Amino acid sequence: AGAAPLLSVRGLNAWYGESHALHGVDIDVHRGETVTLLGRNGVGKTTTLRAIMGLIRKRTGEIAFDGQDLMRLPLHRTAYAGIGFVPEERGIFASLTVDENLNLPPVVAKGGMSTEEIFGLFPNLKERRNSQGIKLSGGEQQMLAIARMLRTGVTMLLLDEPTEGLAPVIVQHIGELLMTLKARGMTVLLVEQNFRFASRVADRFYLMEHGKVVSGFPVGELSAHMDELHDVLGV
Numbered sequence: 001a002g003a004a005p006l007l008s009v010r011g012l013n014a015w016y017g018e019s020h021a022l023h024g025v026d027i028d029v030h031r032g033e034t035v036t037l038l039g040r041n042g043v044g045k046t047t048t049l050r051a052i053m054g055l056i057r058k059r060t061g062e063i064a065f066d067g068q069d070l071m072r073l074p075l076h077r078t079a080y081a082g083i084g085f086v087p088e089e090r091g092i093f094a095s096l097t098v099d100e101n102l103n104l105p106p107v108v109a110k111g112g113m114s115t116e117e118i119f120g121l122f123p124n125l126k127e128r129r130n131s132q133g134i135k136l137s138g139g140e141q142q143m144l145a146i147a148r149m150l151r152t153g154v155t156m157l158l159l160d161e162p163t164e165g166l167a168p169v170i171v172q173h174i175g176e177l178l179m180t181l182k183a184r185g186m187t188v189l190l191v192e193q194n195f196r197f198a199s200r201v202a203d204r205f206y207l208m209e210h211g212k213v214v215s216g217f218p219v220g221e222l223s224a225h226m227d228e229l230h231d232v233l234g235v
């Protein structure tokens with residue numbers, strides 16, 4: 001029931017060479033939702049994001065985004081479809097300044113934020129606008145990586161472990177940012193190892209094991225799933 005999901009993934013398989021990494025992943029993300037993929041190292045969370053974006057060539061299944069067939073879309077067109085990926089390694093340009101990093105990606109959709117809007121959301125980036133990427137802290141780099149995507153106007157973000165390696169106070173800032181983006185209607189699919197962070201920002205969870213989604217539930221049912229989470233994650 002209800003509106004069609006913004007992103008719908010059905011029976012997604014993916015391979016690294018001969019190595020079969022995803023075994024039929026099913027995921028739905030509705031407009032405005034924040035959904036978190038949880039699971040131990042190596043179960044295929046990053047691979048799921050990469051396969052959705054078309055960064056993994058050898059893939060089968062169905063991926064529909066906002067009425068478009070992502071299986072038929074080359075990688076360089078996915079941003080134009082309205083979906084943006086922030087990889088774990090962040091992908092900003094180390095030798096370029098914050099300003100230059102923000103102005104490099106093309107604005108692909110109407111909702112692309114101006115630099116001033118971005119600086120309203122990220123006051124610390126404004127202070128650092130003339131600093132090179134390499135001079136930024138890990139938290140500032142993560143903020144810049146997300147900000148670049150907001151500049152393009154995508155309506156959905158795929159975020160791979162945005163809190164990785166960041167101090168607790170910065171993790172809190174990222175959490176507040178995600179709540180602000182949610183209030184503005186952004187849709188997010190998040191991979192996270194930090195369960196406490198994930199449980200603050202997510203509306204729903206999917207649990208992954210061995211290249212498959214084994215369970216899915218809304219945040220309101222978290223307490224009923226604690227045994228399962230303990231088994232799958234050790235939390």
Ligand code: ATP
Nearest residue numbers: 016017019021039040041042043044045046047048
């Ligand atoms: P992590 O949190 O460690 O990134 P993950 O759940 O995101 O874990 P993936 O990185 O998606 O897991 O890895 C899924 C499987 O694919 C693992 O067995 C991993 O060893 C394998 N794999 C990942 N990247 C490659 C690659 N470039 N080439 C070959 N195998 C890979």
